[in-house]
Amino acid sequence: MALTATSVASVSAEPPLLVFSVSQLSSAAPVLVRADTVVVHLLDAHDLDLARLGATSGVDRFADTSRWSRLVTGEPVYHDVRAWVRCAVIGRMDAGGSTVIAAHALQSQQQRDADAGALVYHDRTWHRLGPHSRIDVQA
Numbered sequence: 211m212a213l214t215a216t217s218v219a220s221v222s223a224e225p226p227l228l229v230f231s232v233s234q235l236s237s238a239a240p241v242l243v244r245a246d247t248v249v250v251h252l253l254d255a256h257d258l259d260l261a262r263l264g265a266t267s268g269v270d271r272f273a274d275t276s277r278w279s280r281l282v283t284g285e286p287v288y289h290d291v292r293a294w295v296r297c298a299v300i301g302r303m304d305a306g307g308s309t310v311i312a313a314h315a316l317q318s319q320q321q322r323d324a325d326a327g328a329l330v331y332h333d334r335t336w337h338r339l340g341p342h343s344r345i346d347v348q349a
Contacts, residue, residue: 212271212286213238214264214331218250226315228297231308237267243309245299249285250313252293255326255338260288265331281317292328293320 213236221227230250232239242248253261263271272278278288287294297313304310327338337343 212264214261221312227312228295228315229310229312231305231310233308235307239309242311243302247283247285248297248299248313249287250295250297251288251291252295253329254292255329257291257329258336260291261329261336290321292322293318
């Protein structure tokens, strides 16, 4: 299963841990809350079509077999995304209508530089992070 998570956060660099949440209403939730491993794709503005696909309910997100393949460990990974991280799920916590999943990074690959700006969903629309969105705070 695949989905576009609206919240992914780094927890620590050593060990490399991240968390993300999955709405319990998502069609991907039943599979993801039982998974031992997951692949988290880190998207930029060039990946907007993939982010939209993952956010669309009721579609087969793996129908276009030219866009993805399986790692030797079996997890699906999309081609030509900014980066991906293969993780072992180390914990789950119910939080409201979502499940928060904690994951330990096992393997990663950066497939291109971040020149397009990280992709962010905020206030019901897509945004691109970059120098224009930086806020300088004077101490």
